Amino acid sequence: MQRLLILIMALCLIFAVLSGITILIGRQQPLPEHLAILHLTDCAPPCWIGITPGVTTLEDAIPLIKAHYTNLPDYQTIFSGNLTMTTIYVSNLKNPGDAFSIVVRVYENGRVSTIGFDTYGSSSSPNIGELTNILGTPTSITSSTAAMFYDGITYTLAFSAYDCITATTVPYPDNHASVFQHPSSFYFGERGDCDAQAKQLPWQPWHGFRELNGYFG
Numbered sequence: 001m002q003r004l005l006i007l008i009m010a011l012c013l014i015f016a017v018l019s020g021i022t023i024l025i026g027r028q029q030p031l032p033e034h035l036a037i038l039h040l041t042d043c044a045p046p047c048w049i050g051i052t053p054g055v056t057t058l059e060d061a062i063p064l065i066k067a068h069y070t071n072l073p074d075y076q077t078i079f080s081g082n083l084t085m086t087t088i089y090v091s092n093l094k095n096p097g098d099a100f101s102i103v104v105r106v107y108e109n110g111r112v113s114t115i116g117f118d119t120y121g122s123s124s125s126p127n128i129g130e131l132t133n134i135l136g137t138p139t140s141i142t143s144s145t146a147a148m149f150y151d152g153i154t155y156t157l158a159f160s161a162y163d164c165i166t167a168t169t170v171p172y173p174d175n176h177a178s179v180f181q182h183p184s185s186f187y188f189g190e191r192g193d194c195d196a197q198a199k200q201l202p203w204q205p206w207h208g209f210r211e212l213n214g215y216f217g
Contacts, residue, residue, distance in 0.1 A: 010113065013124030015169075020025075021214050034090050034098075034123060034124040034125070034126070035126055035130060035134075037075070037090070037124055038100075038117065038124065038126070039068055039074075039117075040126075040134050040135075041134060045134075045135055045159075045163070045165050045166060045188055046115070046163050046165055046188035046189060046190070046191055047188075047198075048115050048188055049065070049068050050064050051064055051065075051104070051112055051115065052112070052191070053111075053112045053113055053114060053115060053164070053188060053189050053190040053191065054111060054112070054113070054190030054191060055112075056109050056111065056112050057100075057106075057110045057112070057113060058083075058086065058104065058106045058110055058111075059110065060080075061086070061104055061112055062086060065079075065086070065088055065102075065104070066079070069088055069090060070089070072090070072174050073145065074092060074093050074094055074114075075090055075091065075092055075093060076090070076091050076093055077089070077090050081104075081143055083106075084105065084106055085103060085104060085105045085106065086103075086104050087101055087102070087103050087104075088101065088102045088104075089101045090102075090124075092123075092124075095123060097121070097122070097123050098122055098123040098124050099122055099124075100117065100118060100119045100122040100124050100125065101118045102115065102116065102118070103115075103116040103118065104116075106155070110150060113189065113190065114164075114187055114188065114189045114190075115187065115188040116185060116186075116187045117185060117186050117187070118184075118185050119182070119183065119185065119186075120182075120183075120184035120185065125182040125183065126182070126183075127179060127180050127181060128157070128169065128177070128178065128180070128181050128182075128183065129180065131159070131167055131183065131186065132159075132179065135159040135160075135165055136159055136160070137159075137206070138157040138159055139157060139158050139160060139161045139202040139205070139206055140157075140158045140161070140204060140205055140206050140208040141152065141155055141156065141157055141158070141177070141203070141204050141206055142155065142156050142158075142202065142203045142204065143155045143156070144156070152171070154168050154169065154170050155168070155169065155170075156168040157169075157177075157206070158203065158206075162191075162192070163189070163191050164187070164188065164189025164190060165187070165188055165189070166186060166187050166189075167183040167185070167186035167187075168183055168184055168185055169181050169182065169184055170184065171181040175210045177210065178209055179209060
């Protein structure tokens with residue numbers, strides 16, 4: 001009996017070590033192009049390419065944005081904006097369906113408030129599974145009616161109980177949330193201060209990918 005327990009413990013230890021090695025190797029692999037172009041892993045979210053909501057000013061953010069999105073091979077970039085926001089529209093010259101925009105909004109004091117990624121319909125859109133690998137396991141979920149989807153239902157995942165990191169998407173026709181779904185948008189907000197997220201009630205604790213009625217039925 002004792003030998004059996006030792007064998008089981010040894011196998012568990014080996015499995016844990018192999019799992020850790022697999023995860024480490026996976027994280028060291030280069031990101032596919034559709035994720036690399038978004039620069040989601042350059043710094044820990046809600047930071048993005050060195051821009052931290054609530055800390056970085058728009059004046060300091062614009063040079064960082066242009067350094068990452070000017071003169072990209074195979075991509076065309078259009079910059080626009082004013083004193084309250086700046087927008088980066090990126091399109092793939094070889095694939096017309098691969099286009100997305102990033103909107104950086106600011107507070108009245110000039111500091112960045114939110115960074116929004118509008119990837120709806122873009123082949124550069126990460127799916128929920130890929131976002132989970134980058135941002136971590138969701139902490140909560142909420143749902144609301146969305147007129148832009150013909151009175152359909154969207155669901156929003158929060159990827160942090162403390163920081164303002166969310167992704168909104170449309171469930172499959174069977175009303176299930178899935179790792180393969182692509183969000184219409186996702187946002188990074190100020191660390192530890194997410195009024196917009198707090199207003200999206202009711203939030204339910206995340207219990208994995210399942211039928212949404214299990215959360216809101």
